[in-house]
Amino acid sequence: MKQSPFDIAKELFYRYAEPLALDKRYPGQSLMERLTQPDRSVEFRLTLQLDNGGTLVSRGYRVQFNDDRGPYKGGIRFHPVVDLEEVKALAFWMYLKTAVVDIPFGGAKGGIAVDYQKLTVAEKERLTKKYTTILGDEIGPEKDIPAPDVNTGEREMAWIMDVWRMIHGRYERGVVTGKPVTIGGSQGRKSATGRGVVFCIEEAARDLKMDLFGATAAVQGFGNVGSHTAQFLHQMGVRVVAVSDVYGAVRNLGGLDIPALMAHVAEEGRVGGFKGGEPFSRDDLFYEPVDILVPAALENAITAAIADRIRARLIAEGANGPTTPEAIDLLSKKGVVVIPDILCNAGGVTVSYFEWVQNRQEFYWTAERVDEELRAVMTRAYREVADEAMRNRCSLREAAYRLAIARVADAAYRRGAQ
Ligand code: GLU
Numbered sequence: 001m002k003q004s005p006f007d008i009a010k011e012l013f014y015r016y017a018e019p020l021a022l023d024k025r026y027p028g029q030s031l032m033e034r035l036t037q038p039d040r041s042v043e044f045r046l047t048l049q050l051d052n053g054g055t056l057v058s059r060g061y062r063v064q065f066n067d068d069r070g071p072y073k074g075g076i077r078f079h080p081v082v083d084l085e086e087v088k089a090l091a092f093w094m095y096l097k098t099a100v101v102d103i104p105f106g107g108a109k110g111g112i113a114v115d116y117q118k119l120t121v122a123e124k125e126r127l128t129k130k131y132t133t134i135l136g137d138e139i140g141p142e143k144d145i146p147a148p149d150v151n152t153g154e155r156e157m158a159w160i161m162d163v164w165r166m167i168h169g170r171y172e173r174g175v176v177t178g179k180p181v182t183i184g185g186s187q188g189r190k191s192a193t194g195r196g197v198v199f200c201i202e203e204a205a206r207d208l209k210m211d212l213f214g215a216t217a218a219v220q221g222f223g224n225v226g227s228h229t230a231q232f233l234h235q236m237g238v239r240v241v242a243v244s245d246v247y248g249a250v251r252n253l254g255g256l257d258i259p260a261l262m263a264h265v266a267e268e269g270r271v272g273g274f275k276g277g278e279p280f281s282r283d284d285l286f287y288e289p290v291d292i293l294v295p296a297a298l299e300n301a302i303t304a305a306i307a308d309r310i311r312a313r314l315i316a317e318g319a320n321g322p323t324t325p326e327a328i329d330l331l332s333k334k335g336v337v338v339i340p341d342i343l344c345n346a347g348g349v350t351v352s353y354f355e356w357v358q359n360r361q362e363f364y365w366t367a368e369r370v371d372e373e374l375r376a377v378m379t380r381a382y383r384e385v386a387d388e389a390m391r392n393r394c395s396l397r398e399a400a401y402r403l404a405i406a407r408v409a410d411a412a413y414r415r416g417a418q
Contacts, residue, residue, distance in 0.1 A: 005089035016401035067106035075149025141174035177352035194228025196347015221297030
């Protein structure tokens, strides 16, 4: 039977939490149960009036998984395959992610099961605002702070802030992060996840003694994370030779001109048709003989069958949960170094934290300062994970889980169960 994303998330947690013996260390605290069940899940019907007078019925979700280390935090995804099990898994990974980079948040995630891209802008606004109205009191700057995820961005965050102001009668910019800069967003938030991925790649390359200048990379997914990762790699002199999206893939062994590709995608909405490369099957992207592979799309993209044929030395997980547990084992047997999602893609939520701090102070940082602070957080987190991996002779993923679980377990224990 196919495992749900939440089953996979729990399997990984149990696997990596086991050596920490939480039951021995914190007797009678039931920490394994406490840390593998969401604090609260909401699921609701959303009825949207379409421009043509028709009606669309969809389902909305918000899962607040854990707030032991701080307010719930995590994005909102609008995608046809969204369901409660997926949102739970993503919320689970969020609280581990905020713990790995050690920012004072818990973890949450939300979404709507909808083919969002097919809606008109007016329908999108109505749907986003209705979702926010239904959630109402569930979100707030000191309670649960949404952010962008798949198919959501600055526009949606501005709509959410607007509804929250209407409901509560006051301006609170910190109710969401990833807003447009003109209404309290942070410099560098949009590109932050990609930036963080590349900071991690730089650290890993140093450990692997891989010269990034002239190294090759393939990027699966050309949304916000994939495109910015490709852009920063390209700027550093890495040859990005293959890129894919939901519709297809392009390849150029001499290296794709990423700024030109980004301009093409802004016009056409897809990588296909780009003149600076040859089209090829998106399923073949993972098998390119590159140094670095970046999965930056959805969960479970790398299965065992795919992992078997991967030729990259380094995988940087830009997406959440892109590798199945069997594929994780296979890649580790093959000696492929994997920078795990909960570390690798934490740059987004880190700059979300900076945005929230700036909103609370109403004092705004320069792009240079955001970049510098992000680099500091990501490299410190990477080094802590790499040291933990060295000490325990384990993978970066296991080390990241160990650090995160230990931090959250300590917080949960100190707060008590009364
Ligand atoms: N959706 C992003 C993630 O999966 C960002 C979350 C946030 O900024 O709160 O990490």
